[in-house]
Amino acid sequence: MSTLRGAGGDQKGWSRHFDDPIPTGDGGELRSLRDAGIYVLALPPAEAERQHWQVAMEFLISAAEKGGIVMMPALPC
Numbered sequence: 001m002s003t004l005r006g007a008g009g010d011q012k013g014w015s016r017h018f019d020d021p022i023p024t025g026d027g028g029e030l031r032s033l034r035d036a037g038i039y040v041l042a043l044p045p046a047e048a049e050r051q052h053w054q055v056a057m058e059f060l061i062s063a064a065e066k067g068g069i070v071m072m073p074a075l076p077c
Contacts, residue, residue, distance in 0.1 A: 014064045033064050 014034040021029035022036065030036045040048060040057050047053065 012067065016063065016067075033060055036060050037064075 014037060015032060017032045018030070018036075021031045023029055024039065030039055037057070037060050040053055040060070043053060
């Protein structure tokens with residue numbers, strides 16, 4: 001699980017950073033909501049349509065638009 005920093009107001013929207021980077025399958029790391037959103041949007045269409053990616057994107061959008069503390073499981077990269 002990873003949680004988001006910035007709930008106190010120092011980071012807002014898509015710039016919010018995860019407390020711990022989320023490793024990707026290719027050796028990279030997702031450090032912010034923006035990183036995670038870009039990662040999902042770059043997936044091949046057939047992969048992006050899988051349910052777990054749709055749920056992940058819903059979490060990301062909610063965190064960026066509504067703020068607050070959001071916990072989500074690490075993305076299955």
